Amino acid sequence: MAQARGRLLTAVATAGALDVASFLAVRRREIFKASGGRAAGSVAGLVLWSSLAGTSVLERVKPEDRALRSATSVLAVVCGAGNLALMGVHLKVRRGQRRALVGGLLGLAALRSGLHR
Numbered sequence: 001m002a003q004a005r006g007r008l009l010t011a012v013a014t015a016g017a018l019d020v021a022s023f024l025a026v027r028r029r030e031i032f033k034a035s036g037g038r039a040a041g042s043v044a045g046l047v048l049w050s051s052l053a054g055t056s057v058l059e060r061v062k063p064e065d066r067a068l069r070s071a072t073s074v075l076a077v078v079c080g081a082g083n084l085a086l087m088g089v090h091l092k093v094r095r096g097q098r099r100a101l102v103g104g105l106l107g108l109a110a111l112r113s114g115l116h117r
Contacts, residue, residue, distance in 0.1 A: 005113065006060045009076065012109045013053035016079060019103055020046040048079050052110065073114045080111025 024031070024042050031039045052075040059065070059072050087104030090096045 003060060006056055009072070009110070009113045010053055010056040010060075012106055012113070013049050013056055013076075013079070016049035016083065016103070016106045016110065017046060017053055019099070019106065020049060023099070045079075045082065048075060048082070051075055052079050076110045076114025080107040080109070080114055083107025084111065 020042055024039075024046065031042065052072065055068060055072040055075055059068050062068055083103045084107045087100045087107065090100035
């Protein structure tokens with residue numbers, strides 16, 4: 001069961017990283033020129049989701065490593081809470097709703113995983 005949850009978290013984290021990476025790739029000229037803070041936040045999101053994917057893979061290789069387990073939990077909560085907050089902002093201003101909902105669902109899955117370890 002723990003292995004299946006670990007694989008699910010890896011898949012969620014990878015999807016989160018790909019979502020942010022695709023956003024940056026499609027909007028890079030616009031976002032980096034017009035809004036440095038938005039660009040920095042997106043890059044930070046990419047780093048966090050990628051780190052979560054990496055730690056969740058390593059945790060399956062070294063299940064006895066408590067520090068790695070803690071790091072994975074913290075990253076899952078941060079990614080999850082951040083994406084849920086971002087979804088709320090996007091829904092409030094009525095922009096990027098479809099993408100925001102996907103991100104919010106990924107965030108909810110990560111948050112649930114981080115809190116139930």
